[in-house]
Amino acid sequence: MTAPLVFLPGWCLGRGPLNAAVDALQGTIFDLPGYGKAPLITDFDAAVADIAGRLQPGTTLAGWSLGAQLALAVAARAPDKVGKLLLVAGTASFVQRDGWPHAMPPEMLAEFTAGIAADVEAMLPRFVGGFNRGDARSKEVTRQLLDLADPLPPAATLAAGLDWLRDVDLRPELARIEAPTLLIHGANDPLMPLGAAEALAAAIPGTRLAPFADCAHAPFVSRPDDFLAAARRFLHD
Numbered sequence: 001m002t003a004p005l006v007f008l009p010g011w012c013l014g015r016g017p018l019n020a021a022v023d024a025l026q027g028t029i030f031d032l033p034g035y036g037k038a039p040l041i042t043d044f045d046a047a048v049a050d051i052a053g054r055l056q057p058g059t060t061l062a063g064w065s066l067g068a069q070l071a072l073a074v075a076a077r078a079p080d081k082v083g084k085l086l087l088v089a090g091t092a093s094f095v096q097r098d099g100w101p102h103a104m105p106p107e108m109l110a111e112f113t114a115g116i117a118a119d120v121e122a123m124l125p126r127f128v129g130g131f132n133r134g135d136a137r138s139k140e141v142t143r144q145l146l147d148l149a150d151p152l153p154p155a156a157t158l159a160a161g162l163d164w165l166r167d168v169d170l171r172p173e174l175a176r177i178e179a180p181t182l183l184i185h186g187a188n189d190p191l192m193p194l195g196a197a198e199a200l201a202a203a204i205p206g207t208r209l210a211p212f213a214d215c216a217h218a219p220f221v222s223r224p225d226d227f228l229a230a231a232r233r234f235l236h237d
Contacts, residue, residue, distance in 0.1 A: 008029075010066050011065060015035075052074045060083055068087040071086075076176045089218070091192045093170065100169075102198075129142045145221060190217070
């Protein structure tokens with residue numbers, strides 16, 4: 001019997017951009033805390049524990065962007081629940097720290113956070129367009145993501161996620177991950193540079209990295225056929 005596949009979305013956009021890919025893989029989506037009908041949990045550790053508590057043992061856990069960080073933490077802290085780990089545009093730390101240059105400068109995230117608090121409707125197209133810079137299909141992918149995005153969650157939900165992106169550093173936990181891991185990563189991702197995925201692959205035993213050329217932060221929209229092919233190979237190994 002095939003293990004269940006659970007996918008965790010990224011920040012702000014909800015499950016909409018992932019629906020087609022997850023349906024094709026016969027998986028399910030867990031809304032992040034504060035999205036849809038999921039109650040808001042502002043503490044990252046409590047959110048990780050909540051997700052782990054709802055997984056069947058041996059689940060294939062996947063995540064995109066912020067969802068990938070949550071999936072990483074679940075795999076490290078509840079290894080019995082995660083049989084395989086699939087990270088799309090994943091990173092151990094979203095912002096630059098000592099020894100971790102593959103990330104956004106903290107002051108840039110602070111500026112973005114202030115902009116979101118002031119006018120999220122105006123910032124959202126800039127955010128999505130920005131993380132598609134360098135993608136061969138950047139304009140089309142940006143339009144698709146904005147069209148597919150769920151209604152905006154409450155401001156408190158967005159703020160909690162940005163706090164996690166600012167504060168969470170999972171590097172000390174990577175060696176505890178036991179699940180076979182696949183990293184699907186756009187080689188031109190400006191938000192989570194390829195160096196972050198390469199560092200993850202080096203730190204997590206038995207990890208495979210699948211970089212997609214001419215692709216940025218949303219490979220499941222930019223390169224859907226290649227994304228599904230790579231995911232299916234991994235799921236059925």
